[in-house]
Each structure stands twice: as C-alpha cells, then as structure tokens.
Amino acid sequence: xxxxxxxxxxxxxxxxxxxxxxxxxxxxxxxxxxxxxxxxxxxxxxxxxxxxxxxxxxxxxxxxxxxxxxxxxxxxxxxxxxxxxxxxxxxxxxxxxxxxxxxxxxxxxxxxxxxxxxxxxxxxxxxxxxxxxxxxxxxxxxxxxxxxxxxxxxxxxxxxxxxxxxxxxxxxxxxxxxxxxxxxxxxxxxxxxxxxxxxxxxxxxxxxxxxxxxxxxxxxxxxxxxxxxxxxxxxxxxxxxxxxxxxxxxxxxxxxxxxxxxxxxxxxx
Amino acid sequence: xxxxxxxxxxxxxxxxxxxxxxxxxxxxxxxxxxxxxxxxxxxxxxxxxxxxxxxxxxxxxxxxxxxxxxxxxxxxxxxxxxxxxxxxxxxxxxxxxxxxxxxxxxxxxxxxxxxxxxxxxxxxxxxxxxxxxxxxxxxxxxxxxxxxxxxxxxxxxxxxxxxxxxxxxxxxxxxxxxxxxxxxxxxxxxxxxxxxxxxxxxxxxxxxxxxxxxxxxxxxxxxxxxxxxxxxxxxxxxxxxxxxxx
Numbered sequence: 001x002x003x004x005x006x007x008x009x010x011x012x013x014x015x016x017x018x019x020x021x022x023x024x025x026x027x028x029x030x031x032x033x034x035x036x037x038x039x040x041x042x043x044x045x046x047x048x049x050x051x052x053x054x055x056x057x058x059x060x061x062x063x064x065x066x067x068x069x070x071x072x073x074x075x076x077x078x079x080x081x082x083x084x085x086x087x088x089x090x091x092x093x094x095x096x097x098x099x100x101x102x103x104x105x106x107x108x109x110x111x112x113x114x115x116x117x118x119x120x121x122x123x124x125x126x127x128x129x130x131x132x133x134x135x136x137x138x139x140x141x142x143x144x145x146x147x148x149x150x151x152x153x154x155x156x157x158x159x160x161x162x163x164x165x166x167x168x169x170x171x172x173x174x175x176x177x178x179x180x181x182x183x184x185x186x187x188x189x190x191x192x193x194x195x196x197x198x199x200x201x202x203x204x205x206x207x208x209x210x211x212x213x214x215x216x217x218x219x220x221x222x223x224x225x226x227x228x229x230x231x232x233x234x235x236x237x238x239x240x241x242x243x244x245x246x247x248x249x250x251x252x253x254x255x256x257x258x259x260x261x262x263x264x265x266x267x268x269x
Numbered sequence: 270x271x272x273x274x275x276x277x278x279x280x281x282x283x284x285x286x287x288x289x290x291x292x293x294x295x296x297x298x299x300x301x302x303x304x305x306x307x308x309x310x311x312x313x314x315x316x317x318x319x320x321x322x323x324x325x326x327x328x329x330x331x332x333x334x335x336x337x338x339x340x341x342x343x344x345x346x347x348x349x350x351x352x353x354x355x356x357x358x359x360x361x362x363x364x365x366x367x368x369x370x371x372x373x374x375x376x377x378x379x380x381x382x383x384x385x386x387x388x389x390x391x392x393x394x395x396x397x398x399x400x401x402x403x404x405x406x407x408x409x410x411x412x413x414x415x416x417x418x419x420x421x422x423x424x425x426x427x428x429x430x431x432x433x434x435x436x437x438x439x440x441x442x443x444x445x446x447x448x449x450x451x452x453x454x455x456x457x458x459x460x461x462x463x464x465x466x467x468x469x470x471x472x473x474x475x476x477x478x479x480x481x482x483x484x485x486x487x488x489x490x491x492x493x494x495x496x497x498x499x500x501x502x503x504x505x506x507x508x509x510x511x512x513x514x515x
Contacts, residue, residue: 003375010360010371017362080358085419088324088352089375090344267327269282
C-alpha cells in the first residue's frame with residue numbers, strides 16, 4: 001500500500017505543480033466571469049443559465065486537466081523513461097499503474113473541488129440580483145452535480161490509465177482517450193434515437209449492432225451529467241445515484257484491472 | 270556466492286514484423302561481493318540491455334539473472350539495489366527532497382532516516398544548497414547527481430550505474446569516482462558501465478568487454494597488471510569480435 005500511495009502522491013504533486021494547471025484555472029475563472037456577464041443578457045431563467053454554464057466550466061476545466069496533464073503524467077514517464085526511477089525500486093508494475101491512476105484521480109478531485117466551490121459565485125450572484133420566486137433551485141442537487149463531474153473525470157482517468165498501459169506513446173493515448181470520451185458522451189443518445197425510430201429511417205442491422213456494442217464497451221459518460229437536474233432544481237432519485245456510482249466503480253475497476261494485466265507484460269527497453 | 274549472476278542470457282528485441290535483433294547472446298557473468306566491476310563496450314554492444322535485465326525492466330528471452338541468489342523479478346530484492354539509469358530523467362516539477370522522499374519511502378525507510386540521509390547525500394553530491402529548486406531548472410550534470418543520490422538513498426548492498434559519468438564535468442567525474450571508491454570501501458558491490466576507459470581503470474577490480482552482445486573478455490585488472498594501455502586492448506577486442514555494430 002505504501003508503494004501505491006507513494007506513486008499516487010508523487011503523481012499528484014507533479015500534476016498540481018505543472019504550469020498548465022494555472023492556465024486552466026485562468027480559463028475557468030474567465031469563463032465564470034463571462035457567465036456572470038452573460039446571464040444579464042437573458043430575460044428569464046437566469047439562475048438556470050448560470051447553473052448550466054458554471055457546471056459546464058467545471059467539467060470543461062477538469063477534462064482539460066486530464067487531457068493535458070493527466071495523459072502527460074503517464075506519457076512522460078514512458079516516453080522519457082522516468083519510469084526507470086520507479087520500477088527499479090520495490091514497486092511492481094501493477095502498483096505503479098494503480099498509483100498513477102489514483103494520483104490522477106486525486107488531481108481531478110482537487111481541481112473539481114476548487115472550481116466547484118468557485119462555480120457557486122456566478123450562481124449566488126445571479127440568485128441575488130435576478131431573483132424570481134418561481135425559480136426552483138437546490139444547492140444540494142447542485143453539489144451532487146459537481147460530485148458527478150468528479151466521478152465522470154475519475155472514469156476518464158481510468159480510460160487514460162487503460163490506454164497508457166499498452167500504447168507506445170502519449171499522443172496515441174491522448175487521441176484514444178478523447179475518442180472514448182466522445183463516444184461515451186453520445187452512445188446513449190444515439191441508441192435512444194435508433195430505438196425510438198421517430199423519423200422511420202431504415203438503419204442497417206450492422207450499424208444498430210455496432211451502436212449496441214459501443215454502448216456496452218464505452219463508459220456511459222452522459223449518465224453523469226446532472227446539469228439539467230441542477231439547473232431546474234429537479235430532485236434526483238436516490239436509486240439513480242447509487243446505481244450510477246456502482247456503475248462508475250465497476251467500470252473503473254474493469255479498466256484498471258485490464259490495464260494492469262497489459263502493463264505486467266510490458267518491457268521498458 | 271556471486272552477488273550478481275547472469276546465466277546464459279539471450280535477449281532478442283522485435284524490430285518489425287518477423288524481424289528481431291539480438292542484443293545479448295548466451296551471456297554469462299558472475300560478480301562477487303565487494304567487487305567493483307566495469308562494463309566496457311562500444312555503443313549498441315548490449316551493456317544497457319544487461320543492466321535493464323538486472324532491474325527487471327526487460328525480460329530475458331532465454332536464461333536467467335539473479336541478485337544475491339534471488340531472481341530479479343523478486344520485488345523485495347530491489348530494496349538492496351541502487352540504480353542510476355543512463356541519461357536519467359526525473360519529474361520536472363519536483364525538487365530533490367521530494368524525489369528522495371519518494372525513493373526512501375518505497376524502499377521501506379522511515380521519515381527521520383530519509384531526512385538524515387537526504388541531507389548527507391545532497392551534501393555529498395553538492396546539491397544541498399539547490400535542494401528547493403525544481404529539477405526542470407537543473408543542468409544535465411546536476412540531474413545526473415540527483416540520480417546518484419536516488420540510487421544511494423536506501424543504502425543498497427548492490428549499486429548498478431549505467432554510464433554514471435555521462436554529462437559530468439571533470440569535478441563531477443571526480444566526485445563519482447570518489448563515491449564509487451567510498452562504496453567499495455564500505456564493502457558494496459558496484460557494477461557500472463562506462464566509455465571512459467581511464468575512469469574504469471582507476472576504480473575497477475575487474476572489467477568485462479562486451480561486443481555485439483557477446484562477452485569477449487574478462488580482465489582482473491588489479492591482479493594482472495596491464496602491460497598495454499586499456500584502450501589498445503579494448504580496440505583489439507572489438508576488432509577481433511568483428512567490430513562494433515554501429
């Protein structure tokens with residue numbers, strides 16, 4: 001456990017001290033400021049707009065952190081052989097990979113926690129200055145949505161870990177992770193569209209089959225998007241929270257275990 | 270008992286579809302306790318491959334490598350090994366204190382011991398005054414010295430150094446030589462590769478010359494006094510073995 005925790009800690013420290021993170025924070029702060037200004041342009045549902053944009057900013061900044069820092073935390077180790085320093089110690093390949101994954105998850109936790117708290121400012125301002133009594137808003141739901149952004153990023157971290165375990169360079173891992181994210185974000189909608197057959201368009205059985213496979217292979221990222229519920233103050237069913245959280249844990253475990261198995265056989269010439 | 274033992278190791282690398290390159294051929298070597306063994310060879314001879322096999326960074330195609338009588342895949346054995354890779358690269362945004370703390374913890378040391386050892390090692394390699402600077406601002410020679418400190422933080426029995434003099438100025442080189450001699454006086458076993466024949470001659474008890482993946486000669490340079498310069502012997506052995514691959 002010491003080895004895993006030591007790798008996680010050193011990964012987190014390397015990530016949090018990276019200069020790119022300051023750039024990401026500045027972008028996020030500018031987007032929060034823009035949110036505050038943009039909400040003045042709306043006549044109605046101002047709080048909803050503020051909630052939607054604030055949560056989108058947290059999610060976007062978290063994703064940038066993972067793609068630009070998280071992927072590199074693996075990539076540099078493998079490309080520049082920093083991994084020699086770790087694997088030549090009493091740290092197994094599995095411990096290294098799990099430690100790296102936990103370090104990146106810790107990094108996304110800190111980013112989401114920090115920006116999640118800051119994201120409340122545009123919402124508070126919109127509530128204070130453009131209050132209208134019929135608006136439904138619940139801070140509890142808002143922060144559940146923030147926690148779900150973190151869970152979504154933890155799943156993306158597991159995907160990065162999986163791809164980094166067998167790809168030869170960080171760029172390939174970045175592209176694959178991004179593709180997996182985009183597919184994971186849209187499979188539920190595409191599947192729903194095909195099932196509904198609203199337009200009565202003929203879809204080939206092969207395509208339907210491929211969508212079905214993608215739905216089960218790639219993580220259902222959209223299930224963790226609770227922006228609509230937060231913006232409209234809609235209550236969230238506790239069973240939904242439990243099942244999606246279990247799904248996330250299950251998916252992350254599978255991804256990291258497969259990554260560990262691939263990484264065990266990997267050589268570092 | 271041999272401290273480091275290579276037994277009939279062959280290592281092939283895949284270089285393409287159905288293509289392979291043999292980096293080590295039927296390589297056997299025993300290194301004894303308290304010995305300083307220098308590994309010589311032209312570029313691409315297989316020196317780094319042999320070292321990486323010892324650290325379990327790569328796996329042999331056939332044969333086995335052992336340290337202190339245990340297979341190198343045994344993770345616990347790594348507590349007793351200190352390793353400096355060739356052209357080391359460490360985490361850019363961390364400082365030496367953070368790196369040494371990581372190395373000490375993963376090697377099973379307690380915090381107090383890590384603190385004491387960190388101070389003494391950073392003083393030895395001349396980096397104590399620079400300890401709070403991130404590694405990214407370090408010169409190549411300074412990074413090399415951090416690597417040496419990392420290799421020695423847990424007081425290992427066996428020290429494996431891959432080209433430890435690379436990138437060092439004459440003062441740095443002297444520091445490394447003094448360090449190797451100090452390790453020898455403490456009874457440690459040192460296995461290192463280098464291109465600098467003069468340094469090898471100064472510190473080694475025995476040397477091995479590796480050409481095209483084959484160990485072509487082992488010389489006990491402390492007991493058999495060299496009648497000819499080492500450089501001449503080295504070039505002769507390389508030419509006899511068919512020249513360097515690169």
